[in-house]
Amino acid sequence: MNAEAAIRTARGGLGQYGFDKDAPIELVKYRENYVFRLTSETGDGYAIRLHRAGYRTDAEITTELAYLHALAEQGLGVSQPVATLNGDFMCVVVSEDGTVFQLDVLRWVEGGEPLGDITEAMSGESSLDPGAFRRLGVLTAELHRRTSFIGRGAAFHRQAWDAEGLVGVSAQWGNPLALQDLGQEDAALLEAAVEKLRHDLAPLSKSADRYGVIHADLTPENVLVGDDGKMVLIDFDDFGEGWHLFDLATILFFFQPHPLYENYREALLEGYGSVRPFPDGFLQSWELMLLARGLTYLGWAASRRGDEAAEYIVERVVPMVLGLAENYTSKSFTSAAP
Known part of the structure; x- marks a missing residue:
């Protein structure tokens, strides 16, 4: 149509x-x-x-x-x-x-402009101040606090971004290993990373201070900023239940190549923690969530070849995910306490 x-x-x-x-x-x-x-x-x-x-x-x-x-x-x-x-x-x-x-x-969010742009984040050209990420951390924590209060009753019908939803056989955004153009070594690396992730994600705690209803697609385009600086979260099309840390990892995923990435991460976590103090071991899963997020993008692109966004993922995101996978598979992981 x-x-x-x-x-x-x-x-x-x-x-x-x-x-x-x-x-x-x-x-x-x-x-x-x-x-x-x-x-x-x-x-x-x-x-x-x-x-x-x-x-x-x-x-x-x-x-x-x-x-x-x-x-x-x-x-x-x-x-x-x-x-x-x-x-x-x-x-x-x-x-x-x-x-x-x-x-x-x-x-319609009048006067609202996207917080940022994925291509500018990836290229390092984004001029965002760390303060923007602190405010977004506060807003994300408020989102999680309020969704935890609302809860998930019998009328809640949404997908789960858990181990199965992220890297399972029927992952929400598709199979990252189905992406064409991967070399033999790269495909083997991703396969090993997926298997390890399935093993490491499965025992992660789903207590209310770590897991609940999340946005699940907090890219810079899905955060609008008004003239008064107020942020508004849009595009809840993928929202469902999942780890709170997955939302935070999504916010920063495309900013990993940015020279201010560590400053952005520090500001985001500071803002979030000012509203919802982190439980013990909460951040131990940071690298898992970054890699899981990256693999969902590869799965999404695999079934949409020819789409402009999919081709961008193949060209720019795949190398970054391979780097995350190589680093992750070379380490051991200890899950957060239940």
Whole structure:
């Protein structure tokens, strides 16, 4: 389905939210979902998400939106979902060829700009101040504190970023070993790293001070910064349960080549720890989480060859992951206490 057909499909659900079906809509992003910006008659902006057919169940999307609503109600800087006229956070629409899509609406973050850019992070050109990472550490800790309070009840339907979800046979983002263009030695190194990770991640503690509901995709593009400096977390499409440290590792993953990486890491952990003190052994798993994060990107790219983002991963991220794998497989690991 091309962008024009996607817009026509999305318009089919606007009435359920009280919007004019002819309201101005523009394509903002397409990756897993189509994301459009709608401008209402009052001039307010909204993000319209048309989900990829079959990618998420209704229950999974409803869980995401209910969580976002609860977090926003508590004053946390997150995307704010908009309910339909019937009070639901999601509706279904049908495309011209009869395909059923899920659609939801979020309030647009006015004036918000991404915290950073992956390519600038990787190239070392990012001019971010460590103070930005301290503030992000505070916000991430607040997220984890509040999601721990909300908990995971019977209505929680999301994936787990645990050992199986990260590097298991049915890993959430695919098999990193399926990536083409790996040489024999590199493939063998990754295979050994994956096996070791499965062994080392499995016994990691899942106590509430280490594991819970996480964002799972806290890249610099998914953190918006307003004119007032306030940060807002967006794109919870991959949120689920997992280790809190995985969120922190994701924040810094692409900044590893940056000359200020250690300063950024120190600031991030300082900010996080000021809200949620680290339990004993919490940071022992840092290298595991960095490598696990990197392997998920390789798995994602393996099934999307030809995509611009996938090719960037093959060119720039694969060498970094190989370096992490070589360092990791040469060491022994002691898991944090349960």
